Amino acid sequence: MLDDFMTRAALAGVGLAVAAAPLGSFVVWRRMAYFGDATAHAAILGVALSLALQISIFTGALAVALAMALTVSLLTGRGHAMDTLLGVLAHSALAFGLVAVSFLSGIRIDLMAYLFGDILSVSRADLGVIWTGAALVAGLIGWRWSALLTATLSEDLAYASGIDPRREQLILTLALAITVAVAIKVVGVLLIAAMLIIPAAAARPLSRTPEQMALTAAGIGAVSAVAGLWGAYALDAPAGPSIVCVAALVFVTTSLLKRA
Template sequence: MFDDFLARAAIAGIGLTLATGPLGAFVVWRRMAYFGDATAHAAILGVALSFAFGTSVYLGTLGVALAMALTVARLSGRGHAMDTMLGVLAHSALAFGLLAASFQTGLRVDLSAWLFGDILAVSRTDLAIVWGGAAVVLALLAWRWQGLLTSTINDELAMASGINPKREQLVLTVALALTVAVSIKIVGALLIAALLIVPAASARQFARSPEVMAIGATGVGGASVLLGLWASLQFDTPAGPSIVSAATVIFVMSLGLRRR
C-alpha cells in the first residue's frame, strides 16, 4: 500500500536523524568529515562480504565499518599524514568493495541501492534495526557527553579533568560505525557522510551551545528527510539523493539568514 511504504520511509529517516544529528555535531566539531567518508565507503566492502558468506548485511557492514574506524583511529595517533591516509583508506575500501561486488551477480545488479540507498523499500524489520541502532548511539553519546565535549575542546584539558581522550575517541568510533551500518539501506554508503555533516553545519549557524546544536542538527535532518521524500514523490527522483539535496538547500538558506 502506497501510504504504508511512504510512512515507513519517513519513520526510518527520522529515526536515523536521531543518531546522525548529535553524532554529526561531533563530526563537525572535530573535523572528522573524511573519517566519516572512510567508514562509510568501507560499508560497501561489508555488504559484498555479507552476500558472499550469507550473513546479515547489517552485521557484515557493522564489522567492516568498525574495523575501518578503529584502523583510522589507531593511525591518527601515530603521526601519519591524516588527510592522505584517510584518502587512501576511503578510496581503497570503496574500490575493493566494488570489486568484490562485481563477482556476485545479484549484488552487482542491485549495487546502486547500497551506494545511494533505497529508503522507500525499508521493511518493518529494517525500522526496528534503525531505531534500535539510533537508540544505542544516543545512549552512548548521552553517557559520555561531557567527556566527549571536554576532549573535543582540548586533549590536555580532558586529561587534567581525569578524562581519557582515547576512550572518548573510541566511543565516537563505535557510534559512527553503528550509524553507518544501520543507514546503509536508507541513504547508502555515498550519502551517509553528507547526512552527518550538512544538517550539523546548518545548525551551527545559529547554535548558542553544544546541546542546542545537536538538537538543531536532528531537527534539520528530520526536515530534510520529509522534504526529500516529498520532492522524490513530486518529481520522481531518487529518495536518498533527494534527502541530501534538501539538506543542502536548508544549509544554503541558513547561510543567507546568518548573514542577515
C-alpha cells in the same frame, strides 16, 4: 499504518536523523568529515562479505565500518598526514568492495541501492534495525556527552579532568560505525557522510550551546528526510539524493541568515 511504504520511509529517515545529529555535531566540531567518509565507503565491502557469508547486511556493514574506523584511529599520527591516510583508505575500501561485489556469483544485487540508498524499500524489520541503532547511538552519546565535549575542547583539559581522550575517540568510532550500518539502507554509502555533516553544519549558525546544536541538527535532519521524500515523490526523483538536497538547501539558508 506501517503497511504504507511512504510512512516506513519517513520513519526510517527520522531514525537516521536521530542517530546522525549528535554524532554529526562532534564530526563537525572535531573536523572529522573525511573520517566519516572513509568509514562509510568501507561499508560496501561489508555488504559484499554479508552476501558471501549469508549474514545480515547490518552485521557485515557494522563489522567492516568498525574495523575501518579503528584502523584509521590506530594509524593516525604514525608518519602519514591525516587527510592523505583517510583518502587512501576511503577510496581503497570502496574499490575493494566494488570488486568483491563483482565476484559474487548467483546473487542478484542492486549496487545502486547500496551506493545511493533505497529508502522506499525499507521493511518493518529494517525499521527495527534503524531505530535500535539510532537508540544505541543516542544513548551512547548522551551517556558520554560531558566527557566527549571536554575531550573535543582540549585533550589537556580532558586529562586534567581524569578523562582519557583515546577512550572517548573509540566511543565516537563505535557510534560512527553503528550509524553507517543503519544508514546504508536509507541514503547509501556515498551519501552517509552528507547526512552526518550537513544538518549539523546547518544547525551551527542557529545554536548557542552544544546541546542546542545537536537538537537543532536532529530537527533539520528529520525535516530534510520528510521533505526530501515528498519532493522525490512529487518530482519522480531518487529519494536518497533528494533528502541530501533538501538538507543542503537548509544549510545555504542558515548560512545566509547568519551573514545577514
